[in-house]
Amino acid sequence: MNFDYMQAIRDRHSVRKYLPDPIPEAMAAALNEEIARCNAVSGLSMQLITEEEDAFKGFLANYGLLSGVKNYIALVGPKGPKVDELCGYYGERIVLLAQSLGLNTCWVAGTFSRRKCGAVVENGQKLVCVIAIGRGKTNGVQSRSKPFSAVCKAEGEMPEWFRAGVECALLAPTAINQQAFKFELIGSRAVLAKAGVGPCANIDLGIVKLHFELGAGKENFAWA
Numbered sequence: 001m002n003f004d005y006m007q008a009i010r011d012r013h014s015v016r017k018y019l020p021d022p023i024p025e026a027m028a029a030a031l032n033e034e035i036a037r038c039n040a041v042s043g044l045s046m047q048l049i050t051e052e053e054d055a056f057k058g059f060l061a062n063y064g065l066l067s068g069v070k071n072y073i074a075l076v077g078p079k080g081p082k083v084d085e086l087c088g089y090y091g092e093r094i095v096l097l098a099q100s101l102g103l104n105t106c107w108v109a110g111t112f113s114r115r116k117c118g119a120v121v122e123n124g125q126k127l128v129c130v131i132a133i134g135r136g137k138t139n140g141v142q143s144r145s146k147p148f149s150a151v152c153k154a155e156g157e158m159p160e161w162f163r164a165g166v167e168c169a170l171l172a173p174t175a176i177n178q179q180a181f182k183f184e185l186i187g188s189r190a191v192l193a194k195a196g197v198g199p200c201a202n203i204d205l206g207i208v209k210l211h212f213e214l215g216a217g218k219e220n221f222a223w224a
């Protein structure tokens with residue numbers, strides 16, 4: 001990820017109201033390149049869908065307070081126990097790239113129409129959720145966060161890299177801002193990441209694991 005992802009992590013907030021401007025071609029190309037790279041390493045089939053309004057029309061979308069959405073990333077992958085976490089991890093990479101390009105985003109698992117979604121979902125694949133993307137009417141606001149001590153624990157002294165990883169995870173989006181994840185330091189270099197409960201728990205887990213890696217530095221630890 002060759003952009004200032006720490007800045008993107010700090011700047012990102014969910015944005016639910018979008019301007020009608022299309023995504024500029026150069027930005028769409030940068031997003032599609034990163035999506036192709038992530039799909040190649042993960043086996044996912046993430047897709048950028050542009051100028052398509054139907055998935056965000058009607059009751060469900062209004063209920064979720066989203067408006068003006070006509071671009072979104074569909075997170076699609078092979079059915080199986082790992083697909084939600086993978087979509088969380090790689091979807092958030094696209095979110096941070098989008099933020100660095102000056103676009104806004106909102107993860108959406110509930111308040112859109114799966115039937116009207118423009119994604120190609122092959123037999124054996126699952127549409128996990130989507131990410132609304134575009135120029136927002138605002139840049140959103142900082143959400144309330146759980147205290148640091150509520151989401152982690154360490155045997156003995158806490159290294160600086162662990163602290164930095166948890167702080168980045170606390171800035172990550174999670175479904176209904178639950179922040180139900182936990183990070184545990186085992187020994188001096190192993191980190192156990194635990195999901196909370198609920199239908200989006202493993203998507204959230206993938207998202208916060210990416211944030212933790214970016215904050216902590218992958219060279220400092222291994223996932224337990």
Ligand SMILES: Cc1cc2nc3c(=O)[nH]c(=O)nc-3n(C[C@H](O)[C@H](O)[C@H](O)COP(=O)(O)O)c2cc1C
Pocket residue numbers: 012013014015016064065066106107108109110111112129140141142143171172173174175176177200203204207
């Ligand atoms: C997996 C997932 C699913 C979400 N689904 C929805 C949704 O259906 N509708 C919505 O308005 N926001 C949705 N959100 C956005 C969260 O409400 C938001 O990330 C959270 O409140 C924290 O705010 P922030 O993203 O501004 O930090 C979802 C977030 C995640 C990570």
